Amino acid sequence: MSAPTPPPAGPPAVPPAPGTGSPERRADVIHDIGFRHYAGERFGRGWIVRSLLVDTVRGVFGIGRPARTKVMPWVLVGILLLPPAIIALSVLLTGGNELPMSYTEFLGQFQLPLTLFVAGAAPYAVSRDLRHGVMPLYLSRPMVRTDYVLARLGGLVIALFAVMALPQTLLMVGALLAELPVGDQLVGWAGGLLASALLALLLGVVGLAIAAFTPRRGLGVAAIVTILLVVTGVSFALSGIALDQGADELAVLGGAIDPYRLVDGLAVWILGVDSTIPEFAVTQAWQGGLFALTYIAAIAAFGGLLMLRYRKAARL
């Protein structure tokens, strides 16, 4: 008599898919439907930092967030894209052989929208997490405090660079369409991008440092705009005073405290382009050198302030 062979020991019975077994649906009952462990990939710090950076860039432009957060950034982008379009059109129609405004001059002329952009973006990047105490949740993850700060900073700087580079690129495309000399335009455009990168980094560090000092978003916005505007005003006042005294060379140095004039001065010195404000153009090498030192010092100082702030504030 042969006994029926037992079925081969195959995979054990599969549990019902979660949610289909119609458990009681009282809202406050916690169900045990089998905790599944995770044996898949876990990425390291590098991926995490990149991921947070991308999140920051998307958030600055309101992608993945409610519609009202998209208004401010995209309106400002629109404002910045309008002039290059108009300039390109005018060159096309009037048939000139030179752009009325150089690529680096563009950054200086449109300070206000850029200031407003960084004033809105920087508090978004850092103030929310500080305000709602989310830092412990980040710190208890496989990342270091500086990782978080650098990711946020990187995201902001990249967003700023995009906002500056896009209009410049539009200008370049327009110029090429208007059949202006290709070589000149490409060189100018590349120089403009370099200036944009420098400005984006400086504004990003300064903006973030200011925003990190207050968990209130409104105050952060106001403080950034106030400080940038006041600094511009003061720098012009100082330069004006120096000019009145006849100290033309010192007058140029007044620009060292204004991020826009600082980067403009660097662009003039490194690239040899025309200055946005001819009276205060950098002409001597020592002026350029001083500007470079000031730039590096500013990045270090504000960056240091930022790190200090997070060492103090980001306690569990």
Place this chain on the structure above:
Amino acid sequence: MNPVVMELTVRGLLGRRRSLLLVVLPLLLLGLAALTRWASEGSINASSGLIGNFGMGTLLPLMCLLIGTGVIGPEIDDGSIVYLLAKPVPRRSILLAKLAVALATTVIFAVLPIVASTAIAGDEDLRLSSAYGLAALLAGFAYTTIFVALSVLTRNAVIVGLLYALLWESVLGGYVPGVRNVSVRQWALAPAEEMLGFRASGWGVSSAVTMPVGLSLLAVVVIGATWWGIAKLKTLRLAAAD
């Protein structure tokens, strides 16, 4: 007007980081004024240039923004305004008390420094100082009231206020002729121009409107903004989300 509310507001406004800016900015102006005096040897035109552009055009609106949004904005933001609204104090009194504190702060931290800076930078018998002092007082009142009302109206008061103060008053006001007639700064400069009489044009003080027009429009704006702020406070809805 409720003295307790005023006391609470004062403590709230001056105890925050906001107050740091409120102290630093006038000091900056005073410093610049001293520098201007040294550089231009007390030339009235240089003084007027500094105060008219930097002082009235940049510093005053920004300080009024900081002050106006600071007396009620943070409380609405984090919801602690509920404690005040739940007390048996008329909404009118609450808003007026806060407005009073804001106006007093504006006078102390913005208007007086502007007067002092004008005197330091260069003046003749304090004529320019009083003129700019008057203009700053009127404009400061108007700006502050507008920003307080704005804070009750929207959580984004700061951004809207900035757009107004910077784009409308400064940039557009410089380029678009029609805008100058609808600008607080121009309205406030009208009495100043009147006060200086024949000296006004020489000293660079001019207004796009006449004094009666300016004063009446200022009054309309101040009263209107106050009334609107009170009305909005009566129906304030606290949202949980940012």
Place this chain on the structure above:
Amino acid sequence: MPPDTPPTSAAAATLPDVTSPTTAPAGVPAPSGPSIVTSRVTKTFGHVTALSDLSVEMPTGVVGLVGANGAGKSTLIKILLGLLPPTSGSARILGLDAATDGLAIRQVVGYMPESDCLPPDVSATEFVVHLARMSGLPSAAARERAADTLRHVGLYEERYRPIGGYSTGMKQRVKLAQALVHDPRLVLLDEPTNGLDPAGRDDMLELIRRIGHEFGISVLVTSHLLGELERIADHVVVIEGGVLQRSTSTAEATALSGVVLVEVTERADEVVARLRAAGAQVETADDGGGLFSVALTDEEVTGAIQATVADLGVGLIRMQRRRHHLTELFREVAR
């Protein structure tokens, strides 16, 4: 000979996982021995000593950490997460050194803070997915595990609404979900039942118990409420002023004590006097009620009590062997 019954019934009774419940993330030694070992850990901030010479071994399973505010619990947690180096001493978590392997520790540990830490303008799903990615999970896995974990903690349709509108109980669940989403081997829960109503508290405690015993995840729970810990913790650690007071298994601490609680209807003092005369150790409460306790020195004590009561003709309401309570640990400490 009857055929072997296939083991399907037994298999169906368990809920098999897709992966083995004891598979550890790569690079971490398999669980063996205590989950947390601190060795003479001291932490000073200037002239304030937060922790003093703390040496304790916490086994796997559910461990309760008890201490008043300011007793050093948060400092200990920061040290265990590798975020704060101890002034002296060392700590090993799951075999990893807290001072040098902070990153590796935080890969396999989850933390649920006591404080408010949730932004009000994102939904629970978005937030937990984001934090899962911040733990190194790829986006697809993050979304899947976030959905799973949120279901586990009991958030269903609510998870798509902004967190700002949640009740306290729901917020606690979101915090727990983010601690579990990356499948840690150890979770540190700081006051998890804070602000929950009794039903929610029961649910949370039950979930914690299951996390510790069925999910294969060790748990360190902080709490003020000793009654809770009695229910779910296998081991209790008491800290006061940064100093270790007791570290004991719950079973030990709540064992049957050698005391019998007796309550009679009347003439309690006579009964007590008689028992004392017979050599028993009796403790009375001073309120003059009919309640007193007798030390169980030997088996005959209960017989003696019954005899006395019957003799005097009074009613015996109860004769109950008392268990220890965790609160006694504190009374000892306070003495």
